[in-house]
Amino acid sequence: MSIQGAASKSEQAYAAIKDKILNGDYSPGYRLVLAKLADDLGFSVVPVREAIRRLEAESFVTFERNVGATVAGIDPTEYLYTMQTLSIVEGAATALAAPLIGAADIERARAINTRMRECLVDFDPVRFTELNAAFHSVLFESCPNPHILDLVHRGWNRLKALRSSTFSYVPGRARESVAEHEALLVLLENHAPADDVERAARAHRAATLEAYLAHSRHDAPASLAGLN
Amino acid sequence: MSIQGAASKSEQAYAAIKDKILNGDYSPGYRLVLAKLADDLGFSVVPVREAIRRLEAESFVTFERNVGATVAGIDPTEYLYTMQTLSIVEGAATALAAPLIGAADIERARAINTRMRECLVDFDPVRFTELNAAFHSVLFESCPNPHILDLVHRGWNRLKALRSSTFSYVPGRARESVAEHEALLVLLENHAPADDVERAARAHRAATLEAYLAHSRHDAPASLAGLN
DNA sequence: ACGTACGAAATCGTATACGATCAGTATGTG
DNA sequence: CACATACTGATCGTATACGATTTCGTACGT
Numbered sequence: 137m138s139i140q141g142a143a144s145k146s147e148q149a150y151a152a153i154k155d156k157i158l159n160g161d162y163s164p165g166y167r168l169v170l171a172k173l174a175d176d177l178g179f180s181v182v183p184v185r186e187a188i189r190r191l192e193a194e195s196f197v198t199f200e201r202n203v204g205a206t207v208a209g210i211d212p213t214e215y216l217y218t219m220q221t222l223s224i225v226e227g228a229a230t231a232l233a234a235p236l237i238g239a240a241d242i243e244r245a246r247a248i249n250t251r252m253r254e255c256l257v258d259f260d261p262v263r264f265t266e267l268n269a270a271f272h273s274v275l276f277e278s279c280p281n282p283h284i285l286d287l288v289h290r291g292w293n294r295l296k297a298l299r300s301s302t303f304s305y306v307p308g309r310a311r312e313s314v315a316e317h318e319a320l321l322v323l324l325e326n327h328a329p330a331d332d333v334e335r336a337a338r339a340h341r342a343a344t345l346e347a348y349l350a351h352s353r354h355d356a357p358a359s360l361a362g363l364n
Numbered sequence: 365m366s367i368q369g370a371a372s373k374s375e376q377a378y379a380a381i382k383d384k385i386l387n388g389d390y391s392p393g394y395r396l397v398l399a400k401l402a403d404d405l406g407f408s409v410v411p412v413r414e415a416i417r418r419l420e421a422e423s424f425v426t427f428e429r430n431v432g433a434t435v436a437g438i439d440p441t442e443y444l445y446t447m448q449t450l451s452i453v454e455g456a457a458t459a460l461a462a463p464l465i466g467a468a469d470i471e472r473a474r475a476i477n478t479r480m481r482e483c484l485v486d487f488d489p490v491r492f493t494e495l496n497a498a499f500h501s502v503l504f505e506s507c508p509n510p511h512i513l514d515l516v517h518r519g520w521n522r523l524k525a526l527r528s529s530t531f532s533y534v535p536g537r538a539r540e541s542v543a544e545h546e547a548l549l550v551l552l553e554n555h556a557p558a559d560d561v562e563r564a565a566r567a568h569r570a571a572t573l574e575a576y577l578a579h580s581r582h583d584a585p586a587s588l589a590g591l592n
Numbered sequence: 593a594c595g596t597a598c599g600a601a602a603t604c605g606t607a608t609a610c611g612a613t614c615a616g617t618a619t620g621t622g
Numbered sequence: 623c624a625c626a627t628a629c630t631g632a633t634c635g636t637a638t639a640c641g642a643t644t645t646c647g648t649a650c651g652t
Contacts, residue, residue: 144634144636169603180636181636182410185414201604202604217512220509221511224452225515228452282445287449287515372604373605397634398633399633399634407607408608409606410605410606411605429614429634
């Protein structure tokens with residue numbers, strides 16, 4: 137008579153493990169042993185195995201035959217490639233969403249941006265990051281192409297996983313970011329051409345990436361140049 | 365002592381089923397029954413199940429809990445969304461690859477394009493389609509961002525699956541296509557700015573989509589407008 | 593002391609068995 | 623006759639068991 141959870145055990149396992157990775161409970165390099173996970177979760181190995189393979193497909197973990205799974209490492213270039221990919225798909229998503237974004241959406245986004253500005257003076261990087269995600273979500277969530285939307289979600293997820301270990305909040309950048317958000321909103325309000333919206337959205341993320349690179353003195357792979 | 369196949373059975377199953385879907389042996393709507401597949405392949409249900417879930421993740425099949433898997437339908441809008449997504453990621457991939465494309469690559473691509481022109485007079489749509497894939501492959505395969513490259517591959521795969529049932533070769537379009545290929549090669553030869561390459565590559569696919577729409581008299585979802 | 597061969601422990605890969613769930617059909621009731 | 627309900631067959635979901643593979647420590651020979 138108990139309320140049957142609609143989720144199968146493999147899905148529960150998937151969600152649980154993914155959560156722990158995103159929260160940083162399982163750090164990169166951590167070895168995920170099927171039997172142990174199954175024991176901890178109270179499930180059998182089969183659904184856990186399925187969950188692991190799914191996480192592998194989304195590259196949260198790496199998997200080696202007859203060896204097992206480990207939480208995916210944070211290769212710095214991985215972060216860069218993820219950002220670059222996200223800048224492209226998110227730019228497109230925002231451009232596609234633009235005609236469908238109404239005044240109410242813009243107002244909502246602007247309110248979020250205002251709160252971000254407050255975080256700036258209170259110096260609250262964590263909240264700032266959360267709000268930033270919310271802001272962009274308002275903009276691209278109306279994208280009518282489900283495939284692109286899916287790619288954007290994956291990108292953000294991946295980014296969150298990467299950041300959980302290397303949280304980087306570049307101080308000077310945050311202020312610029314808020315200003316760029318406002319500029320983006322103005323474009324949307326005025327129903328600017330899709331091309332312009334896309335360029336702006338893409339450049340916004342590219343600028344974040346540049347700031348990160350400059351701040352952490354990474355060498356950017358040459359491949360990152362030339363597309364923003 | 366037998367040479368152990370390096371591939372696990374789940375991978376073999378994955379490859380086999382995917383192949384049959386791409387070849388059209390399993391048409392859209394075909395019901396994939398675990399027990400039957402396992403029996404046919406000579407494996408047990410567990411690896412087959414894993415293969416199915418993987419195919420689901422790449423949306424070759426749809427899966428419903430306690431009901432089973434069916435080969436993904438060919439919702440016409442699905443084709444459109446796939447093409448649109450591909451135009452975006454392939455455009456980006458080509459632009460990123462541009463600086464790494466050497467004279468040899470261009471020559472190779474041009475040779476392929478020449479053979480495509482021959483297919484035009486011989487009227488050989490099947491071969492034309494194959495060569496077309498090879499042509500674009502030469503261009504984007506040098507893309508240094510592995511994530512984007514992966515997205516392009518997925519898009520082409522998905523397209524192939526969709527086309528296997530609705531093969532569409534728009535006669536007039538093929539000729540334009542060859543011309544656009546040549547134009548793209550000229551851009552690459554002259555080391556045109558990445559933006560221009562991206563725009564051209566994206567427009568090339570968008571034009572194919574437009575031609576398809578015009579030819580088959582589909583109603584384009586409004587969402588497709590404005591991004592090319 | 594070093595490299596190699598061997599063996600044990602750990603871990604994954606798959607087969608089989610059985611319980612759970614769903615769609616469709618037959619049956620009972622107003 | 624319409625509708626709700628119980629049954630049945632098909633199929634999936636998971637647990638358990640066992641074989642296959644890798645890894646790593648250890649003993650042995652040089």
